[in-house]
Amino acid sequence: MPPITRAFIKASLLYLVLAMGLAVFQVLQPWLGLNISGLSPVYFHLFLVGWVTQMIMGVGLWFFPKYSQQRPRGSQTAAWASFWLLNFGLLLRAMAEPAASAQPAAGWLWALVLSAVAQWLAALLFVLNVWPRIKER
Amino acid sequence: MPRFSVWGIRLALLYFLVGITFGAILLVNKAFPLHPALWALLPLHIDFLLTGWIVQLVFAVAYWIFPRFRSEPKRGRPQLAWAALVALNLSLALLAAASLALEPAWQLPARGLQVVAAGLLAASLWGRAKPTETGKALAEAAD
Numbered sequence: 334m335p336p337i338t339r340a341f342i343k344a345s346l347l348y349l350v351l352a353m354g355l356a357v358f359q360v361l362q363p364w365l366g367l368n369i370s371g372l373s374p375v376y377f378h379l380f381l382v383g384w385v386t387q388m389i390m391g392v393g394l395w396f397f398p399k400y401s402q403q404r405p406r407g408s409q410t411a412a413w414a415s416f417w418l419l420n421f422g423l424l425l426r427a428m429a430e431p432a433a434s435a436q437p438a439a440g441w442l443w444a445l446v447l448s449a450v451a452q453w454l455a456a457l458l459f460v461l462n463v464w465p466r467i468k469e470r
Numbered sequence: 471m472p473r474f475s476v477w478g479i480r481l482a483l484l485y486f487l488v489g490i491t492f493g494a495i496l497l498v499n500k501a502f503p504l505h506p507a508l509w510a511l512l513p514l515h516i517d518f519l520l521t522g523w524i525v526q527l528v529f530a531v532a533y534w535i536f537p538r539f540r541s542e543p544k545r546g547r548p549q550l551a552w553a554a555l556v557a558l559n560l561s562l563a564l565l566a567a568a569s570l571a572l573e574p575a576w577q578l579p580a581r582g583l584q585v586v587a588a589g590l591l592a593a594s595l596w597g598r599a600k601p602t603e604t605g606k607a608l609a610e611a612a613d
Contacts, residue, residue, distance in 0.1 A: 385524060386486075397479075398471055426497070433501065445501040449494035456490040460483045467479045469471055 334395055337412045341391025344420060348383025352376055371434030375427045382452070383423055390415070390459055397466040407462045415458040422451030471534050474551050478530025481559060485522025489515055514569050521584065522562050529554065529591050536598040537605075546594055554590035557583050 334342075355376045362368060394412055399405035406412065429444035471479075492515040499508045533551055538544040545551070561583035568576035601609065 381519065381524075389524070389527060442501040446498050449497035453490055453494040456487055460487050464480070464483065467471070467476050467483070469473055469476055 335406060337406070337409065337416065338391045338395040340413075340416055341387050341394065344416070345384050345387035345391065348379050348387065348423075352379035352384060355379060369431050369435070371431040375430050378423065379427060382419070387419065390419075393463055397463055398468055398470055400466050407466060411458045411462040415455045415462065418451045418458070419455035422448045422455060425451065472545060474545075474548060474555070475530045475534040478526055478533065478555055481555075482523050482527035482530060485518045485526065485562070489518030489523055492518065510569050510572065514566055517562060517565050521558065525591075526555075526558060529558075529595070532595055532598075536595060537600055537602040538598070540603060546597060550590055550594040554587050554594055557587035557590060561587055 355372060359372050359376065394406055400407040425444055426448040429441045429448060432438075433441035433445060492511040495508060496511055496515060498504070529551075533545060536545075539546065561580045564576055564580035564583065568574060568580060
């Protein structure tokens with residue numbers, strides 16, 4: 334299993350724990366006397382982007398047919414850029430969305446925009462990188 | 471990789487890109503409201519990513535890697551798989567038309583088509599959820 338796949342899979346496993354933990358926290362909020370809003374979209378995105386999509390990306394980079402003998406997994410730079418952009422964007426959103434709900438300061442709002450751009454770029458790089466590997470043998 | 475899976479995975483990648491683009495637009499619109507009509511993209515963002523990306527990718531990869539039959543057609547009847555793929559993508563196109571044209575009445579045929587797609591998908595993969603020929607041989611040897 335290549336390092337980029339290990340990174341994606343281990344990160345996705347951490348997001349699974351994080352998403353489940355956040356779901357527990359949401360249930361516990363009334364008992365803790367807290368009322369942090371904006372957590373539901375964060376939970377769904379930690380689960381579906383952090384866990385499911387990231388697992389797919391990691392396994393796909395490992396499993397899809399080779400790009401070439403010299404570069405079996407396509408561009409490693411694009412793959413790592415995709416990994417870091419996705420995780421940066423997702424974690425930034427996880428912090429910025431509840432913060433912006435509580436206090437819509439310009440900094441948090443721009444953080445949401447940055448998070449959207451980072452995750453979109455991650456997806457674009459991933460798709461461009463694996464597209465040539467989706468081929469008949 | 472069989473041609474069917476090439477089509478399925480490439481379509482899934484396109485839905486991933488379009489679905490995440492809608493998500494990015496919605497997130498920017500949440501931070502700095504651009505236009506209230508953009509919220510019409512929310513159901514499409516969800517459907518494109520859950521069905522167009524995840525379901526379609528799982529189906530196409532399963533069709534590729536699940537154990538094959540010993541005789542032709544080794545991956546089962548291809549017509550079933552192609553019919554599932556067409557139904558799934560037609561349903562998503564119809565859902566997109568329903569959301570963008572603000573025609574909620576189109577939701578019903580779209581959802582109905584998704585049920586048909588799911589049934590065809592299940593029928594296509596059902597028989598292939600079986601031991602591999604190697605696994606079967608090993609089990610027989612152990613008996």
